[in-house]
Amino acid sequence: MLNIDLEGKVALVTGGNSGLGEASVKALSNCGAKVAICHLPSQAESANLVLDQLERASDEAICVPVDISSYGSVREMYDTIDKTFQRVDVLVNNAGIDGPRKELVDADISKWEEVIKVNLFGATYCAKEALLRMKKQSSGIIINMTSVHEYIAWSGYSAYTASKAALSMLTKTLAQEAGRYHVRVIAVAPGAIKTPINKDVWSQPSSLSDLDEKILLGRPGEPEEIGNVIAFLASPLASYITGTTLVVDGGMLDYPAFVHGG
Numbered sequence: 001m002l003n004i005d006l007e008g009k010v011a012l013v014t015g016g017n018s019g020l021g022e023a024s025v026k027a028l029s030n031c032g033a034k035v036a037i038c039h040l041p042s043q044a045e046s047a048n049l050v051l052d053q054l055e056r057a058s059d060e061a062i063c064v065p066v067d068i069s070s071y072g073s074v075r076e077m078y079d080t081i082d083k084t085f086q087r088v089d090v091l092v093n094n095a096g097i098d099g100p101r102k103e104l105v106d107a108d109i110s111k112w113e114e115v116i117k118v119n120l121f122g123a124t125y126c127a128k129e130a131l132l133r134m135k136k137q138s139s140g141i142i143i144n145m146t147s148v149h150e151y152i153a154w155s156g157y158s159a160y161t162a163s164k165a166a167l168s169m170l171t172k173t174l175a176q177e178a179g180r181y182h183v184r185v186i187a188v189a190p191g192a193i194k195t196p197i198n199k200d201v202w203s204q205p206s207s208l209s210d211l212d213e214k215i216l217l218g219r220p221g222e223p224e225e226i227g228n229v230i231a232f233l234a235s236p237l238a239s240y241i242t243g244t245t246l247v248v249d250g251g252m253l254d255y256p257a258f259v260h261g262g
C-alpha cells in the first residue's frame with residue numbers, strides 16, 4: 001500500500017494559521033512531520049488554535065511569529081526553527097494576500113506594493129534561507145503556493161496576478177539552481193478553494209453559483225484537497241517532480257465556458 005510518510009521531517013508553513021496554510025499544516029503533521037506554524041504576530045491566537053488541533057506531541061509542532069515582508073523578521077523565524085528542530089526539510093511558501101480590488105488607474109500604489117512585498121519578496125526571503133539550510137543537508141523541498149492566477153488574468157488584482165506569475169518563474173529558476181544539491185522546488189496552483197480569502201464569494205448563493213460555473217467540477221475546492229497535495233509533494237512519492245506547477249483547480253483552467261457552445 002502506498003503511504004505518505006513524513007516521519008522525522010521538519011516542515012515550515014507560512015500563513016499556517018488559516019486557510020490553505022492550516023490545511024497544509026494538518027496534512028503534513030498527520031503524515032508524521034514536525035511542523036512550524038508561521039504566522040503574522042497579530043495572528044497568534046488562530047495559530048495556537050491550529051496547534052491545539054494537531055495530534056502530535058507538544059515538542060513536534062510550534063508557532064512562530066513572522067512578518068515575511070521583512071528579511072530581518074524571516075531570519076529571526078529561521079533562528080527559532082534552527083534552535084527548535086535543527087533542520088528544515090519542507091518549506092511551504094503559503095502566506096499571501098490579494099489586496100483591495102482596484103484597477104491600477106485607481107489603485108493606491110502603496111497597497112499594490114504591499115501585495116508584491118508579501119507574495120513575492122516574502123516567498124523569496126523564506127526560500128533563500130531554506131535553500132541555505134537545504135544545500136548543507138543536500139535535501140529538501142520548497143513548495144510555492146501560486147494560483148490559477150499565475151495563468152488567468154484578473155481585473156482589479158494586477159498586483160496579485162503579477163506576484164503569482166512571478167512566483168511561478170521563481171519556482172522554475174530556483175529548481176534549476178537547486179537540483180544539483182537534490183532540492184526540489186515546485187509550485188501548486190489552487191483554483192477557488194473555500195478559505196477566508198474568498199469567503200465573501202463562496203458564502204453567498206448568487207456569487208457561489210457564478211463561481212461554480214467557472215469550474216468543471218461545479219464546486220469550489222475544500223482546503224483539505226490542497227493539504228493532501230502538499231503532503232504528497234513533500235513526500236518521497238513525489239521524488240521526481242521539480243521545476244513545474246501542479247494545478248489543482250477542479251478544471252477552472254480548462255475553459256468551462258466551452259462545455260456549452262463555443
Ligand code: BGC
Binds near residue numbers: 147192193
Ligand atoms: C484567489 C481566490 C479565488 C481563486 C480563483 C485564488 O488565487 O485567492 O480568491 O477564488 O484564486 O479565482
